[in-house]
Amino acid sequence: MLQDKVALVTGAAMGIGAGIADLFADSGATVYLLDLDGPKAEERAAAIRARGGKAGAFACDVSKRETVAAAVDGIARRHGRIDILINNAGIYPRRVFMEMTEQEWDQMQDINLKSIFHTCQLVLPHMIPQRSGKIVNISSVTFFMGPQKLAHYVAAKGGVIGFTRVLSREMGEHNIHVNCITPGAIKTEGEIVHANPADIEDIMQRQCLHRRLFPLDIAQVCLFLSTPMSDGMTGQNLNVDGGLIMY
Numbered sequence: 001m002l003q004d005k006v007a008l009v010t011g012a013a014m015g016i017g018a019g020i021a022d023l024f025a026d027s028g029a030t031v032y033l034l035d036l037d038g039p040k041a042e043e044r045a046a047a048i049r050a051r052g053g054k055a056g057a058f059a060c061d062v063s064k065r066e067t068v069a070a071a072v073d074g075i076a077r078r079h080g081r082i083d084i085l086i087n088n089a090g091i092y093p094r095r096v097f098m099e100m101t102e103q104e105w106d107q108m109q110d111i112n113l114k115s116i117f118h119t120c121q122l123v124l125p126h127m128i129p130q131r132s133g134k135i136v137n138i139s140s141v142t143f144f145m146g147p148q149k150l151a152h153y154v155a156a157k158g159g160v161i162g163f164t165r166v167l168s169r170e171m172g173e174h175n176i177h178v179n180c181i182t183p184g185a186i187k188t189e190g191e192i193v194h195a196n197p198a199d200i201e202d203i204m205q206r207q208c209l210h211r212r213l214f215p216l217d218i219a220q221v222c223l224f225l226s227t228p229m230s231d232g233m234t235g236q237n238l239n240v241d242g243g244l245i246m247y
Helices: 015-026 038-050 065-079 102-127 151-174 197-206 215-225
Strands: 006-010 030-035 054-059 084-087 133-138 176-183 237-240
Touching: 006 015, 006 065, 006 102, 015 030, 015 038, 015 054, 015 084, 015 215, 030 038, 030 065, 038 054, 054 065, 065 102, 084 102, 102 133, 102 151, 133 151, 133 215, 151 176, 176 215, 215 237
Parallel strands: 006 030, 006 084, 030 054, 084 133, 133 176, 176 237
Antiparallel strands: none
């Protein structure tokens, strides 16, 4: 489905990003994994290559434009094109608002929102001349729920949805599609640190689908939004949360 396409996935060393990279490679794309943990990203890319896929990795701090620029330039020089950008990188530390520091607020915005400003401004100059491109931004179902201790996170993820809507209008004339996904409670490596098992069980019971969601659940929707099957869609948000909320 993605034969001969070149895709970039941020935050791809593990979790949702790794699941996306795996599925895209299995679907024929040449995938580049961008992550702060360069060795881990390369380990994942090597595993993809070992099973016959095409993948590379770059150590990138997505909050720092120069590190992303180096990766994008290298990929564009190598292939002469960039077809797909998946903005997945993010952090989600919890903090009561009145205890939140300005540094914590700024770090959240820099990684979860401003990074998308960087990646899109760097990738779009390669998509616009070819008059094609698919961009998928990963937001969060928490934007619709407003859970406590996540004011900085929810503010950033809400910004991702707003940014997606505006960019889709500006890029429509160039035949570039920009869409968004709001994942629910996805089982990833970070859950060990950030999630309370009782909270996860409660969420599953409130979902229409009483099961855990996995990175593959998000990856499959990313795949849909990155293929011609979604050519009639742009500026949209797809909620993938097992039926937890409806809006």
